[in-house]
Amino acid sequence: MVKRDINYLSNIDISEIKGFGEKRIKSLNKSGIKSIVDLIRFYPRKHIDRSDILTIEDVRSLFEFKEITVLVKIVKVSVFTTRSRLRIATLLVSDETGDAKAKWFGPQYIETRFKEGDTVAISGVPDVKKTGSVEFKNATIEKYLEFDELNETGALIPIYKKIEGLSSTLIRKGIKHALKRTPEIEDYINDEQLTDYELLDRTTSLNDIHFPEGLSNYYKAKKRLAFDEFIYLQTIFKRKKKSNKLITGSEKIQSNNELMEAFTENLDFELTSAQKRTINEILIDMNKNSPMKRLLQGDVGSGKTIVAACAVYSASNAGFKSALMAPTEVLAEQHYNSLNPILDKHNIKTYLLTSSVKDRSEIINQMSSAEPVFFIGTHALIQENVVFNNLGLAIIDEQQRFGVDQRKKLIESSNIIPHQIVMTATPIPRTTALAVYGDLDISIIDELPPGREEIENILLSGLESDNNQVVDYCKQHLLDNSQIFVVCPYIDESENKDIKAAENVYEQYINLFPDSNVKILHGRMKSEEKELIMSQMNNGQIDILVSTVVIEVGIDIANATLMIIESAERFGLNQLHQLRGRVGRGSKKSQCIFHISNKLTIDTITDVGKQRLSAIVSTNDGFKLSEMDLQIRGEGKVTGTDQSGLSDLKIADLRYDFEILNLSKLFFNKEITPELEERLYLEATLLFPNFMKVEDTT
Ligand code: ADP
Ligand code: MG
Secondary structure, rough: OOEEEEEOOOOOOOOHHOOOOOHHHHHHHHOOOOOHHHHHHOOOOOOEEEOOOOOOHHHHOOOOOOOOOEEEEEEEEEEEOOOOEEEEEEEEEEOOOOOEEEEEEEOOOHHHHOOOOOOEEEEEEEEEEEEEEEEEOOOEEEOOOOHHHHOOOEEEEEEEEEEEEOOOHHHHHHHHHHHHHHOOOOOOOOOOHHHHOOOOOOHHHHHHHHOOOHHHHHHHHHHHHHHHHHHHHHHHHHHHHHHHOOOOOOOOOOOOHHHHHHHHOOOOOOOOHHHHHHHHHHHHHHHOOOOOOOEEEEOOOOOOHHHHHHHHHHHHHOEEEEEEEEOHHHHHHHHHHHHHHHHOOOOOOOEOOOOOOOOOOHHHHHHOOOOEEEEEEEOOHHHHOEEEEEEEEEOOHHHHHHHHEEEHHHOOEEEEOOEEEEEEOOOOHHHHHHHHOOOOEEEEEEEOOOOOOOOOOEEOOOHHHHHHHHHHHHHHHHHOOOOOEEOOOOOOHHHHHHHHHHHHHHHHHHHHHHOOOOEEOOOOHHHHHHHHHHHHOOOOOOEEEEHHHHHOOOOOOOEEEEEEEOOHHHHOOOHHHHHHOOOOOOOOOEEEEOOOOOOOOOOOOHHHHHHHHHHHHHOOOOOHHHHHHHHHOOOHHHHHOOHHHHOOOOOOOOOOOHHHHHHHHHHHHHHHHHHHHHHHHHHHHHHHHHHHOOOOOO
């Protein structure tokens, strides 16, 4: 038999499939189905199990009422219209073991499609009366000639996403036909490998994903097809990385080892070995004409900022500007406050640009100057529409908070192509990282600076006794001269409501702790006010700082040892982790209280809230949490809008398919020859058009 490959099949138009007229072809095209391959890869949403074929006698003794199929002969057809003009079509049917009735309510014209003497298959949930009579209501029925030709009954029936103008039946028939036309599809995995990797062959998988004999066949097919998708992804991204490396236009930034050593030795602390390793990876990349694109991942508090600062130092020494863009003013200011003194010692000028900075002319002049200065800012950095002169390095902090466009804009606002560092404290699970950042190189800081005590997690309900405990914890920390963060309920996207909630909580704490210095911080306050409060908190003058989520990222105060998150069930998992990361920065033992809303308990909040809270208290490891988060939220939310590439994944499920991903990586690295890779790449370009389009994820 001739084996057809994907490439060949993608050239066969669906107009060659029986039953698809012009109009339907238009609808199919609209849904992205143009070739036979597209049709075959239009995988079902689910299956309905009608595979249980029973005799009428079996039906009578059914213990539970479930969907079953009977194969019967029509004895009599009748139609009746009630006084309320409801049409009822009734078929009297029988097999060797007995007879049954099947009724349809409404205009389904059963009587025109079936006649006495026809053999039919009927699937539905039967009704068995006390007298033993069997009746189906609005069941699925089709003519039965040969078992193989049954389309809607007698098996696991695939259900597809709706396509306008096409019935499920028609889609099923079309796919069956397409599969028949392609009896053998060439497989890039040979028999021996199929056994070794416990995979099903391609042809069987494509058949069984639609029309499996049993569920286990379906799952095997699904595993194989998900495996293929991961293989394709790896092929695409390997190629992308390679071609990224061929792009030139960045300036080589050679780091001066002696200066760099002096720079790092001058810091207040010793770099962790993970920091040293990542700095090294970055410096090597920067010393190339092809732009570095590196994702710097590290848990909250792992010390990403100083790694970025080393890169800035190197760029500046070589005569290039750098820019660091942060998502919030508070964070940009904090970066400025911590990095400016360090860089200033080495005569590198740092400028802060946020919306609150009034006098911009000097900064804007500097953007186009020849000086190798460093800019820290919010998106205000890209709003000036100034072209940076010789921006050699662009750093995006907390990249998950920016859209693709904003990141791109920063990159494009230079006369040269800057090297790029993208930082995130929301580690991306392995599968998603492959799908979203496959073309970035990844550096991971997998170690926290030494001397940090593990944060203790405390989950408290909103019942009175627990509320009192919150107060007790506060007292203990205050006695110890430690400082406390209280983060207020996250209501929704509107900051006004958050501020209102924060003001209420603020009142409560003022009343509870009249002898302590309690302050409030929120996003609507003037920049000077915020800064004053932050510096007071920094200096230890404030005992309790009540705030909205503006505090979420960045803030770093070693003497703060208690974090109280009010209405914790309302926050997202990553948010909770970020907030918790605001304490545990120093050597004192820190605690984080997840306080459920007033009067509620873990048993009376939503399921999702419950899952998030049990996840957050179960571990302090951000990487683990982000995988849990993915499972709680579902991948849809993760993929979001600006990561459209993911829509190409038709069957691999980023939440659950880690093992298949790992298997595919193993296969990819061990078994794929250059020729095969070439072929798979070709197929991938056909099957993953969106991934091919995602030019830059940064
Ligand atoms: P994140 O990775 O969350 O952005 P930061 O870069 O803000 O973390 O660092 C958190 C804190 O840890 C800062 O106060 C920073 O000065 C400090 N820090 C960074 N690296 C080290 C280190 N190697 N040893 C001790 N403290 C460090
Ligand atoms: Mg940070």
